[in-house]
Amino acid sequence: xxxxIRNARALDPSEGLDExxxxxxxDGRIRALGRDIETGSGDACEVIDATGLIAAPGLIDxxxxxxxxxxxxxxxxxxxxxxxxxxxxxxxxxxANTKPVNxxxxxxxxxxxxxxxxxxxxxxxxxxxxxxxxxxxxxMGDLKAAGAVALSDDGRSIADAQxxxxxxxxxxxxxxxxLCHCEDASLSVGGVMHEGTVSAVLGLRAIAPTxxxxxxxxxxxxxxxxxxxxxxxxxxxxxSVRIIRDAKARGVxxxxxTAPHYFTLTDEAVRGFDTNTKMNPPLRGAPDxxxxxxxxxxxxxxxxxxxxxxxxxxxxxxxxxxAAFGIIGLETMLPLTLALVREGVLTxxxxxxxxxxxxxxxxxxxxxxxxxxxAADITLIDPGxxxxxxxARLHSLSSNTPFLGHTFTGRALYTIVGGSVVHKHQV
Amino acid sequence: MExxxxxxxxxxxxxxxxxxxxxxxxxxxxxxxxREIKKVPTLRGKTxxxxxxxxxxxxxxxxxxxxxxxxxxxVNISAxxxxxxxxxxxxxxxxxxxxxxxxxxIVRHGCAGAPKLLxxxxxxxxxxxxxxxxxxxTQALLDAFTIRERLETLAGRSVLIVxxxxxxxxxxxNILLLNKMGATVRVCGPGTMxxxxxxxxxxxxxxxxxxxxxxxxxxxxxRIQKERQQGTRFPNERxxxxxxxxxxxxxRHARKDVLIMHPGPVNRGVExxxxxxxxxxxxxxxxxxxxxxxxxxxxxxxxxx
Numbered sequence: 259x260x261x262x263i264r265n266a267r268a269l270d271p272s273e274g275l276d277e278x279x280x281x282x283x284x285d286g287r288i289r290a291l292g293r294d295i296e297t298g299s300g301d302a303c304e305v306i307d308a309t310g311l312i313a314a315p316g317l318i319d320x321x322x323x324x325x326x327x328x329x330x331x332x333x334x335x336x337x338x339x340x341x342x343x344x345x346x347x348x349x350x351x352x353x354a355n356t357k358p359v360n361x362x363x364x365x366x367x368x369x370x371x372x373x374x375x376x377x378x379x380x381x382x383x384x385x386x387x388x389x390x391x392x393x394x395x396x397x398m399g400d401l402k403a404a405g406a407v408a409l410s411d412d413g414r415s416i417a418d419a420q421x422x423x424x425x426x427x428x429x430x431x432x433x434x435x436x437l438c439h440c441e442d443a444s445l446s447v448g449g450v451m452h453e454g455t456v457s458a459v460l461g462l463r464a465i466a467p468t469x470x471x472x473x474x475x476x477x478x479x480x481x482x483x484x485x486x487x488x489x490x491x492x493x494x495x496x497x498s499v500r501i502i503r504d505a506k507a508r509g510v511x512x513x514x515x516t517a518p519h520y521f522t523l524t525d526e527a528v529r530g531f532d533t534n535t536k537m538n539p540p541l542r543g544a545p546d547x548x549x550x551x552x553x554x555x556x557x558x559x560x561x562x563x564x565x566x567x568x569x570x571x572x573x574x575x576x577x578x579x580x581a582a583f584g585i586i587g588l589e590t591m592l593p594l595t596l597a598l599v600r601e602g603v604l605t606x607x608x609x610x611x612x613x614x615x616x617x618x619x620x621x622x623x624x625x626x627x628x629x630x631x632x633a634a635d636i637t638l639i640d641p642g643x644x645x646x647x648x649x650a651r652l653h654s655l656s657s658n659t660p661f662l663g664h665t666f667t668g669r670a671l672y673t674i675v676g677g678s679v680v681h682k683h684q685v
Numbered sequence: 686m687e688x689x690x691x692x693x694x695x696x697x698x699x700x701x702x703x704x705x706x707x708x709x710x711x712x713x714x715x716x717x718x719x720r721e722i723k724k725v726p727t728l729r730g731k732t733x734x735x736x737x738x739x740x741x742x743x744x745x746x747x748x749x750x751x752x753x754x755x756x757x758x759x760v761n762i763s764a765x766x767x768x769x770x771x772x773x774x775x776x777x778x779x780x781x782x783x784x785x786x787x788x789x790x791i792v793r794h795g796c797a798g799a800p801k802l803l804x805x806x807x808x809x810x811x812x813x814x815x816x817x818x819x820x821x822x823t824q825a826l827l828d829a830f831t832i833r834e835r836l837e838t839l840a841g842r843s844v845l846i847v848x849x850x851x852x853x854x855x856x857x858x859n860i861l862l863l864n865k866m867g868a869t870v871r872v873c874g875p876g877t878m879x880x881x882x883x884x885x886x887x888x889x890x891x892x893x894x895x896x897x898x899x900x901x902x903x904x905x906x907x908r909i910q911k912e913r914q915q916g917t918r919f920p921n922e923r924x925x926x927x928x929x930x931x932x933x934x935x936x937r938h939a940r941k942d943v944l945i946m947h948p949g950p951v952n953r954g955v956e957x958x959x960x961x962x963x964x965x966x967x968x969x970x971x972x973x974x975x976x977x978x979x980x981x982x983x984x985x986x987x988x989x990x
Contacts, residue, residue, distance in 0.1 A: 454881065457880070458880035458881065459886065462797050531797070575776060577802060578796060579817070
């Protein structure tokens, strides 16, 4: 049976496509794009009237934590995939800090095996060092052969610069991308929020933006020296944006991502001691938020990724100091990014790029496109729909987000993976 | 007039009128402590639980005496003897205490925001007796009461706070209160003990003590945590005492009648020299006396109606 999407604004910046078209899908692939497509009389065909909707190539979130194996009470690969589909994502990359750590080929294969039951595509990111300990390199060749798309010790930085240099050189020989969590732990030690006026008022131990910027600077210098590319994860400070912009101007092979909370909220949100405002890196000051937006606008920051980090009430309904870092983000990332489009920070095609061709390029991932013959991974977006985030309607197993009760404009209505509708928004 | 919140979590939540109400109420409470029979029946039948997750002698005793002088039943729980060691969460501990139907919960905790966590979860009134480096509102109120007793008014007065502003809940609550009441605040201490953007707290920063003491009405010295901070926040006690300790030489730059305060316990010879402690304008023990009156006033205002 085929699927016909009628009258959508088909938007694929990498194909130079932006026009109102029909899209005909059969056997998991796009068969035709055009006006007034006739499907022939013989075949039964499901039709979606997409008038007023945007059809984008399937969105990719290159930074999630799916918690399986080991912490299935927070999220499983299947539940994380449902949250991804509800948020409009057809593929997600999942970080290595599971229990056990994804630092060996058998764990990578386990994740890929479990992902067969998931409703979206799951791209495992493996660890850069064994046990995320920052000392011994992982079997990068094995990991890539098993299906890991990239390497990252996300959650911490390799403290030893020589180990980081060798990790980059070794990864280079397998042409596998390295994603960098940038944090000088000797400087951020004990900190739970951004260092600024609000931390001074609340008396909470603070994390200087310098803790991030020192390692951004170092990892870029090592990329320059070793010739391997680095991708800077969850950029949160004005200084990091400036350092990355300068490096790109010099021709260093560096890319960068940020997460929606870093362009939406400031450290002011921490004032009520809500542990759903605690993440690492922390929510920064207003000048940082402005710099992140500028960096997104001028292309310094290539990717928007959720850093979806599910935690249960066990980790979050405790004292702020003791609470775990991180918030869920898969189901709020698209609307928070559409807000930047309305604000004039990004054009709509730019916003789509931050979720599609740009993360695919960083990961070297052969993604779906809006053209005949491509795999039919498509997200249909209503850019104007008003909706309120309700805890009971979250698809994630966790509900640690500061946006509960928040009213958004715009969301994914249909998420299509390999020609199948894996999520349809129920109004 | 009444307090507009069910709890006292910090000076931040109080208006100037509410601060005045508490200070005025404490005046009549202080009179009770001066009687031969130091007890009134005001809170008879009320249950007050004090839950201390950090060691404290003075604050805890002060609350206990305050409760007893108002005829309340006061129960003390300290972290070492509670189920904290068994791994119970703070919220669960709070719910268990709530189930015994107390009228007031007094909480001291090492984590900023912990009393708010309890106040949000429980219907009982909560008084913050110190949360991390965040606030210590009863200390600021008793300090204000003590200053007002000597100088009649807080408006227009200038107060210098010296020491570890970064880690001090006493400093934070005092800065908030003094600003709300129209006093000006100056701070002094080594750079390692100043929050970044300290001026944003509404204070002037003077790094040299001899300059800082000039023309102020009150000097408030903070306790140095010798054990934890020596070697990192400052090299050693000797150097700290030389540059940031209050002694007679420094006081030559100050007004003759400057009031000297300290929230205690004092490290004699470190932040304050022994001869200064016994000067006539040292009102450190008045602070302790007034602490009982302030806490009686708060217990009355939060549970007595």
